[in-house]
Amino acid sequence: MSKDQIVIGVDIGGTNTNIGIVDFNNNILLENSFLTNPEQGADSFAQSLSRHINKSYSKYKNDSVLEGIGIAAPGANYQNGIIESPANLKWGNVKFIELMKKHFQVPLALINDANAAALGELQFGSAKGMNNFIVLTLGTGLGTGIVVDGHLLYGENGYAGELGHAIIEKNGRQCNCGKQGCLETYVSASGIKRTVLNLLCNSNEPSEFRNMDFESITGKIISELGNNNDPIAVKAYNFTGEILGIALSNLVTFFDPKAIILSGGLVEAGNLLLRPTFTTFERYLLNIYKGKVKIIKSEMMNGKSAVLGAGSFIRENISEGINVI
Numbered sequence: 087m088s089k090d091q092i093v094i095g096v097d098i099g100g101t102n103t104n105i106g107i108v109d110f111n112n113n114i115l116l117e118n119s120f121l122t123n124p125e126q127g128a129d130s131f132a133q134s135l136s137r138h139i140n141k142s143y144s145k146y147k148n149d150s151v152l153e154g155i156g157i158a159a160p161g162a163n164y165q166n167g168i169i170e171s172p173a174n175l176k177w178g179n180v181k182f183i184e185l186m187k188k189h190f191q192v193p194l195a196l197i198n199d200a201n202a203a204a205l206g207e208l209q210f211g212s213a214k215g216m217n218n219f220i221v222l223t224l225g226t227g228l229g230t231g232i233v234v235d236g237h238l239l240y241g242e243n244g245y246a247g248e249l250g251h252a253i254i255e256k257n258g259r260q261c262n263c264g265k266q267g268c269l270e271t272y273v274s275a276s277g278i279k280r281t282v283l284n285l286l287c288n289s290n291e292p293s294e295f296r297n298m299d300f301e302s303i304t305g306k307i308i309s310e311l312g313n314n315n316d317p318i319a320v321k322a323y324n325f326t327g328e329i330l331g332i333a334l335s336n337l338v339t340f341f342d343p344k345a346i347i348l349s350g351g352l353v354e355a356g357n358l359l360l361r362p363t364f365t366t367f368e369r370y371l372l373n374i375y376k377g378k379v380k381i382i383k384s385e386m387m388n389g390k391s392a393v394l395g396a397g398s399f400i401r402e403n404i405s406e407g408i409n410v411i
Contacts, residue, residue, distance in 0.1 A: 089150050089151045090109060091153050092153065093108050093397045093401050094142070095155075095156050095202075095395070095396035095398075095400075096155065096156065096157045096396055097159075097202065098158065098199065099122060099160075100160070100227055101121070101226050101275075102120070102122060103138075104119045104390075104392070104393050105119065105138055105393070106118075107142055107143065108394065108397035108398075112398065114394065116145065116146075117390075118141070118142045122175070124174060124175045124176055125176055127176075127177065128175075128177040128182065128185060132189070135186075136186070139190075152192050153400070153401065155190060155192060155193075155194050155195075156194075156195050156395075156396035156397050156399045156400030157183075157195070158199040158201075158392045158393070159172065159182065160172040160175065160199050160227060160229060162196045162198045164197050164201075164240070164244055165244045166244075167182060167183030167184065167195075168180065168181050173227055173250075173270070183195075193400065195396075197396055197399045198229070198231070199223060200221060201231045201240075201247070203221045203223050203231050204220075204233055204238060204391075204395065205238065205395030205398055206391030206394040206398070207219070207347050207384065209398055210391070210394050211347075211384060211391055212347050212384055212386075213347060216344050217233070217236045218234055218235065218341070218343045219346065220233070220337055221348075221391070222347070222348050223350045224275070224351070224353055226276055227250050228249065228269055229249075229250060230248070230250065230337075231247060232341060232343075234341065249333065249337070250268060250270035251263050251265065252269050253269075254268070254272065254333070259271035269333055272325075273326055273333065275304075275351050275352050278308055278322050278326050279304075279305070281325055281326060283300060285318045285322060289318075291318060292317070294311050295318050295319070305354075305355075306351075308323075312355060312358045320358070326359060327362025327363040330359070331366025331370065332367075334381065335371045336370075338371060338372070338379050343379060344378075346379065346381050347383075347384050348383055349391060353383055360381075
C-alpha cells in the first residue's frame with residue numbers, strides 16, 4: 087500500500103510562526119503555531135521550529151511520505167536560501183536553509199512571506215483566475231507579493247516588492263530596517279500602536295487607552311476599542327487607512343493590477359481600516375484606473391495563504407528540480 091505524499095508549509099512572522107501539513111490535493115491536514123520570539127537567535131529559532139515541525143508531522147509519519155518543507159519568511163531570498171536582515175527579527179544575514187538542513191534530510195526551499203501569500207491567493211484564494219494582482223500582508227510588518235502576467239515578480243536580486251520599506255515621510259518614524267519613515271512603521275500592527283501613542287500624547291481626548299500600560303496594548307485591543315467608538319482608536323484607523331490608501335493608489339500606477347488583496351491581523355479590523363482606505367484610494371487614484379481595480383480582503387485565515395503558498399512552492403520546485411537546496 088502506497089503512502090500519502092505530504093509537504094510542510096511554514097510561515098515565519100514577526101510575532102507568530104505558522105506550520106501546516108499539506109496533502110497532495112493541497113488541503114491543510116493540520117495547523118500549528120507558536121510564538122516566534124524574535125529576540126532569540128536564528129540557531130535557537132531553527133531548533134524550536136524543527137521541534138514543532140516534528141511534533142506536527144508525528145501524527146502522519148507512519149502513513150505518509152514527507153516530500154519537502156517550504157519556508158516563508160520576511161527578507162527571504164529563494165535564490166540562495168538566505169534570510170537577509172529581516173526588519174522585525176534580530177538575526178542579521180542567516181543561511182537559514184543550511185540551519186534547517188541540520189535537522190531535516192528532505193528538500194527545503196525558502197520564499198519571501200508575501201510572495202508565498204501571493205502564491206496561496208493565486209492558486210487557492212481570492213486571486214484564482216487573475217493574471218495581475220498584488221497581495222499586501224499587514225502584520226507586525228508590511229509585505230508585498232506582486233504577480234504580473236501570471237508570474238511572481240522576483241526582481242534582479244530576488245527582493246522585488248519591499249513596499250513596507252518605501253519611504254513615505256522624510257525623517258519619519260524609525261524603522262527596524264535602519265531607515266526612517268518607512269511605510270510599515272505607519273501601516274502595520276506595530277505601526278498603528280505607535281499611532282495610538284502619538285495621539286494620546288498630542289491630545290486630551292478621553293480614551294480607554296489612558297487606563298492601560300502601553301506594552302499591553304495589542305492590535306486586537308485597538309480593533310475592539312475602535313468598534314466601541316473609542317475616539318483615539320477610530321482616529322488611529324483613519325490615519326492608518328489614509329496612508330494605506332495613498333500607497334495602494336501608487337501601486338496601481340506602477341503595476342496596473344486587477345485587484346489588490348489585503349491580508350494579515352491589521353485587516354481583521356474590517357471597515358475601521360477599510361473604509362478610510364477605500365475613500366483615500368479613490369481620491370488619489372489616477373483617472374484611467376478608476377472603477378477598474380478591486381481592493382479585496384483575503385478570505386483566508388491569517389497565515390493560511392502563506393502556508394499553502396510555501397507548500398506549493400516546495401512541491402513545484404521538487405517537480406521541476408529547481409530552487410531546492
